[in-house]
Amino acid sequence: MPYDLAPFVTQLSTYAKIDADDRNAILSLPFELRAIPSSRRISYPGQARHDLFVLLEGFSLRQKLTSSGARHISALNIAGDALNTSAMFLNDIDYEVVPISGATVAVIPKEATVALFRDRPAIFAAVFASLLVDAAIAREWLLNVSCRASKARVAHFLCEHAARMTGRGLVENKTIDLGITQDQLSDVLGLTAVHINRTLRAIEEDGLISRYGRSYEIRDIIALQEAADFTPSHLCSSMWTI
Template sequence: MLVRKFDSHVALDSDDKDALAALPHRVREMSENSYIFRERATPGECAVLLEGFAFRQKLNRDGERQIVSLHIPGDPLNLQSLLLDRTDHGVQALTHAKVAMIPRSAMRQLALDRPNIATAFEISNLIEASILREWLMNVGQRNAQTRIAHLLCEIATRLKDRDLLGHYEVELPMTQKQVGDVTGLTAVHVNRSLKALEVEGSIERYRRAIRCPNWEELVRVADFSESYLHLGRQAAAC
């Protein structure tokens, strides 16, 4: 999954792919809501999500949480730790998950030895920053219903890009409280917004499964453009 993730940004040659695949690692099984990294930790490893979902979060002194990113299989979870010695946020498993833990020293050496891979690391970090900017726009300038629709569009688009989505159906592994922690809304507002999208025919809900039968309408309601996800190889890096 890591090879495919980085090859989607930069054209990796066979030696690059072999070097990524040969990275030493151990696989950790993570239970739902367990910490992969804690804030202010000094990690000696870089993590790649193999199965399940994960999220990054910030907590204020009162324990209130803001989820600042969501991660799907294939995502590296802490590439910034290659150069920063302390984490400024926590990383938790959203669902039961499998995570590959790779020694930070091995990842750093790989980036030094293989320029294409170093470029892929940098592009991955830049895309994460782009997504964060869009999330700031979502929380700051869009209404509740649009925020929820935008989140659904993003998750569906990212899963589809990894061939992890069938017929625009998302198994949303989040409680309404967690959706609120992403979008800056209360669980009550999240529930109302989901119901409104359902009544309008933009989505259909079956427990945690959400289908998008009218994708174009959901995209319109969400004010969504996938351009900020920078899908595909970046021409300047090829």
């Protein structure tokens, strides 16, 4: 299937008004299309090139590893996300991005990206806002692992993921693709995979969700939000209704 940068436009439109000229400028950016298998990193510290990587299809994780190989997952990327924006402004990045089960990525030359930011202030403002929201999500994840009980942690992740997927037009019939495995979710939430499975089962038995493999139908979004202590304000978008 043909690919373009429309998912990137959708993502940026969540945070700022993107007019027709801005949209056309984004869609006109040159890019190289890459299919990244799950065994290969997309971006990582020490990478020579600082081109911008934009996820067009699939899911990826931002993670850091200790010297002993222990992993901390700090973000779940969905279609439309820029994966290494900090590389546009810093000499290097301090994290790696890995696909979950393969991903399709657009590699936009750094020179074209910098020129776009310079010539299109609304686009630069949207990118800057997306970085601030990314930081806000990270703070919510820290609050999850430090303060919330297990059921609220899992429910909060589901609400947040549903909100982000809805804003990108990736929800169908109130059903979302979770994207990650329970083992990966355990790294996100600081719970064991067994505890994650037990908690998901409890949320399902409460009638809040239905599970179909990695797909989740949100059956009662209001009750799920209440269980999660969730409000979407940190996402800076009202673009979600399940």
